[in-house]
Amino acid sequence: MIKVFINDKLIHVLPGMTVKHALILTGLLKEVEDSKKVYDEWGNEVGFDGALSEGIKIYVK
Amino acid sequence: MKRWGTILYSILIFFLLISFGHGEELQIRILHVNDFHGFAEPYKPIGSDEMLGGIANLAARVEELRKEKLSLLLSAGDMIQGNNWTNLFQGESVMELINEMRFDAMVVGNHEFDFGQDVLRRRISEAKFPVLGANVEGLDSLKPYVIKELKGIKMGIIGVVTEDVPATTHPKNVEGLHFFSPFDIIAKCVKELKDKTHMIVVLSHIGHPVDRMIAEKIKGVDVIVGGHSHAKVTKPVKVGDTIIVQAWEHGKALGVLDLTLKDGKITSFDGYLEEIKPTAGKEDQKVLAIVEKYKQRMASVLDDKVGEVDVDLDGERKNVRRRETNLGNFIADILRELSKADGAIINGGAIRASIKKGEIKVKDIYTSLPFDNYIVAIKLTGRQIREALEHGVSGVEEEEGRFPQISGLTFKYSPSGEKGSRIKEIFVAGQPINFEKEYIVATNDFLAVGGDGYKVFGEAIKASKDFLVIGGTMKGEKVVYSHSGKWLRDGVVEYIRERGRIAPKVEGRILEIR
Numbered sequence: 039m040i041k042v043f044i045n046d047k048l049i050h051v052l053p054g055m056t057v058k059h060a061l062i063l064t065g066l067l068k069e070v071e072d073s074k075k076v077y078d079e080w081g082n083e084v085g086f087d088g089a090l091s092e093g094i095k096i097y098v099k
Numbered sequence: 100m101k102r103w104g105t106i107l108y109s110i111l112i113f114f115l116l117i118s119f120g121h122g123e124e125l126q127i128r129i130l131h132v133n134d135f136h137g138f139a140e141p142y143k144p145i146g147s148d149e150m151l152g153g154i155a156n157l158a159a160r161v162e163e164l165r166k167e168k169l170s171l172l173l174s175a176g177d178m179i180q181g182n183n184w185t186n187l188f189q190g191e192s193v194m195e196l197i198n199e200m201r202f203d204a205m206v207v208g209n210h211e212f213d214f215g216q217d218v219l220r221r222r223i224s225e226a227k228f229p230v231l232g233a234n235v236e237g238l239d240s241l242k243p244y245v246i247k248e249l250k251g252i253k254m255g256i257i258g259v260v261t262e263d264v265p266a267t268t269h270p271k272n273v274e275g276l277h278f279f280s281p282f283d284i285i286a287k288c289v290k291e292l293k294d295k296t297h298m299i300v301v302l303s304h305i306g307h308p309v310d311r312m313i314a315e316k317i318k319g320v321d322v323i324v325g326g327h328s329h330a331k332v333t334k335p336v337k338v339g340d341t342i343i344v345q346a347w348e349h350g351k352a353l354g355v356l357d358l359t360l361k362d363g364k365i366t367s368f369d370g371y372l373e374e375i376k377p378t379a380g381k382e383d384q385k386v387l388a389i390v391e392k393y394k395q396r397m398a399s400v401l402d403d404k405v406g407e408v409d410v411d412l413d414g415e416r417k418n419v420r421r422r423e424t425n426l427g428n429f430i431a432d433i434l435r436e437l438s439k440a441d442g443a444i445i446n447g448g449a450i451r452a453s454i455k456k457g458e459i460k461v462k463d464i465y466t467s468l469p470f471d472n473y474i475v476a477i478k479l480t481g482r483q484i485r486e487a488l489e490h491g492v493s494g495v496e497e498e499e500g501r502f503p504q505i506s507g508l509t510f511k512y513s514p515s516g517e518k519g520s521r522i523k524e525i526f527v528a529g530q531p532i533n534f535e536k537e538y539i540v541a542t543n544d545f546l547a548v549g550g551d552g553y554k555v556f557g558e559a560i561k562a563s564k565d566f567l568v569i570g571g572t573m574k575g576e577k578v579v580y581s582h583s584g585k586w587l588r589d590g591v592v593e594y595i596r597e598r599g600r601i602a603p604k605v606e607g608r609i610l611e612i613r
Contacts, residue, residue, distance in 0.1 A: 082331055083331040
């Protein structure tokens with residue numbers, strides 16, 4: 039189990055899970071399907087299949 | 100003899116110095132991709148209005164950019180698994196492609212292990228370039244690093260992969276292998292390489308956040324070419340003395356890093372990501388021919404017969420979202436058997452089409468199960484199973500996709516009862532459920548993270564302490580199986596192939612009380 043922050047909210051996912059899983063878990067998938075994008079804490083856009091790692095912070099905007 | 104040795108050494112040094120022009124600047128270009136996942140053809144990403152990618156266009160740009168400067172073409176891993184274009188050939192198609200593109204080196208990604216070690220060894224043996232994995236022990240065909248020489252400049256290229264591989268693939272795929280923390284391994288390789296090379300590149304399939312930590316903690320790494328997090332690092336970043344790059348995913352971008360060197364040292368750098376868009380007439384024709392060849396083979400593989408079914412398999416939307424169906428039972432049984440779980444719960448919405456009685460082809464399974472779902476098995480208490488099933492039947496009148504298709508379990512429910520109190524009886528393996536007891540329940544990754552509103556799986560994951568891989572098996576407090584590299588539909592294809600003939604039935608697993 040790894041801890042991930044999405045829009046500063048703590049969530050828990052399994053190793054091997056991806057940005058897509060974090061979006062499903064937080065109910066943010068629809069927003070990204072519509073127009074928003076996902077970024078890491080340094081402002082890099084990340085793909086849906088991007089791996090999540092312990093403590094990673096991602097943002098939907 | 101010693102005198103001859105001294106003379107030869109002096110000549111070597113002389114040629115080394117004049118070869119990269121003592122005091123002169125030299126430019127080297129690193130072209131890089133990562134997390135291609137077999138996306139050979141352009142596609143429209145979610146949320147995008149335009150088509151992106153297309154390996155034939157990317158390959159053409161590689162050739163154009165190579166002509167401008169001395170170049171290396173590197174891959175930061177996860178090349179051979181993902182899209183059907185590669186999965187149906189266990190990565191052989193990608194290897195042919197990247198051999199044609201003349202890659203200089205590649206690191207294994209975690210998904211390179213998803214087809215098992217025999218297949219991976221075969222893929223590595225096909226590669227016309229070194230495949231790296233310094234922190235992997237037990238797979239001899241992986242090299243820790245390679246030294247590449249461009250006009251007298253010697254570049255040490257070290258490859259490292261995430262140490263989480265055993266937790267993300269089937270235990271059999273990593274049996275006998277050990278994955279070490281990349282930090283100590285990189286430091287060791289840097290020590291070995293620093294006197295033999297002018298610069299050191301780390302090919303990292305660990306993710307951008309960890310790449311930054313490596314740059315902060317380990318001295319002597321000049322460049323990190325990253326992957327795994329699918330980050331679109333549009334301009335190279337410098338952390339400490341290390342330049343870090345990463346080129347998004349799926350061949351939607353080609354990474355370009357231009358280094359200027361003087362006396363063998365990097366004096367400046369510049370770089371960018373070039374987005375790849377399908378442009379007719381601008382493709383690399385040889386690469387395009389490979390893409391087309393495997394596209395045709397794909398059609399043939401999808402048309403392959405996998406077995407026979409004695410009955411129509413019911414995957415109709417109005418049925419899989421309202422009641423038990425034989426196709427729902429069959430798929431749930433496969434989840435339970437493959438993960439050795441006590442029970443299985445999947446969402447009816449995961450099943451998208453029926454399959455007619457008679458011959459079953461690969462494409463029938465792919466049409467019925469179009470989503471890239473994989474199996475996860477989690478320990479749930481009897482009480483949590485009831486909660487999951489209550490949730491599953493709470494949208495039956497609206498034909499919501501969360502309606503459960505199950506295996507190893509049976510239950511009775513009242514469709515007209517109050518939501519949250521519809522379940523009347525639950526049995527596990529024929530015995531009344533014990534609400535306090537823990538059972539292993541298989542599901543798909545979508546439900547495991549709360550998809551379709553199934554919260555209990557996520558709560559169990561949250562309650563699970565870190566898990567370890569011991570003796571090739573994942574040992575966790577709540578999570579006992581997670582194979583992120585194998586799509587459920589491929590498991591179903593294999594299952595039918597092994598049996599040849601199937602005849603699943605509706606068995607009264609879900610009974611309505613009126």
